[in-house]
Ligand SMILES: NC(=O)C1=CN([C@@H]2O[C@H](COP(=O)(O)OP(=O)(O)OC[C@H]3O[C@@H](n4cnc5c(N)ncnc54)[C@H](O)[C@@H]3O)[C@@H](O)[C@H]2O)C=CC1
């Protein structure tokens with residue numbers, strides 16, 4: 001039997017795309033094809049070559065190529081979309097909606113033509129609405145169109161908690177529900193340090209500050225960078241989701257999923273806990289929410305709906 005490596009295409013060779021490609025290759029999750037527009041083909045090729053030249057040192061065997069030709073992405077198992085524009089200081093993610101919707105439409109057309117069986121993970125902002133756009137444009141089953149926000153938002157929350165308690169990040173659990181905006185819902189009640197509820201370890205006011213910092217975590221980095229947005233943690237988050245899908249791990253990861261009745265919502269892409277495996281989103285997990293949490297989730301969903309209403 002011949003071994004065939006999985007094929008993963010990363011659309012967009014910018015900060016998040018290139019970082020994601022490099023991490024995917026290092027983990028040998030598959031051969032990686034990085035795609036950008038024709039005007040950016042040489043930089044995409046240059047980054048891919050540079051990464052390939054790191055392979056002997058880092059000891060990985062995945063092939064990495066850069067291209068603007070979607071023919072090179074043919075029969076990808078997984079496609080990760082990072083193409084589009086990022087926000088600058090003073091902008092909200094929602095300000096990107098019109099520009100990035102156009103990008104999603106053109107990119108999705110190519111994915112459907114060349115990789116009709118692929119699972120798609122979307123990063124491009126505003127990510128809940130962009131995931132919905134890709135779902136509609138692709139005609140793919142909902143299980144195979146997924147957005148990334150919750151792994152990143154939860155990672156931010158977990159890292160802030162670990163810093164606060166001076167504990168290993170490895171022992172901090174927690175997850176964030178809802179849309180990837182200022183109304184996201186970090187679920188403190190379901191978060192712990194080594195199984196000990198956070199509410200018994202950190203004063204309520206301080207926990208509220210950590211929740212607020214998490215909600216504004218993207219803007220904090222945008223303001224520090226000055227000319228772009230976060231990419232190391234977003235790329236790491238994409239790779240965790242990619243690994244769960246490629247290796248059929250059945251991980252429970254917060255993912256942007258299409259809801260049809262779950263959490264009392266219908267026809268909307270929103271961040272919820274989900275089981276990720278070879279079929280994409282294999283199950284949406286409905287956890288019990290108290291009144292306050294449910295109200296917060298409804299508010300976050302209303303913000304996502306407002307952006308979806310702008311979609312052409
Ligand atoms: N959902 C999330 O948690 C996060 C989302 N993002 C979003 O990811 C997106 C990408 O961010 P960065 O990589 O930092 O931006 P970037 O500007 O560094 O890279 C974007 C790349 O997309 C390419 N591109 C534009 N139109 C394209 C098309 N039609 N086909 C192929 N490639 C195309 C550009 O040429 C550029 O190389 C942004 O929308 C950003 O807001 C970023 C971080 C986290």
Ligand SMILES: O=C([O-])CC(=O)C(=O)O
Pocket residue numbers: 086087093125152180217218219221222229230234
């Ligand atoms: O803030 C942004 O524009 C990028 C992003 O989604 C994040 O880092 O959470």
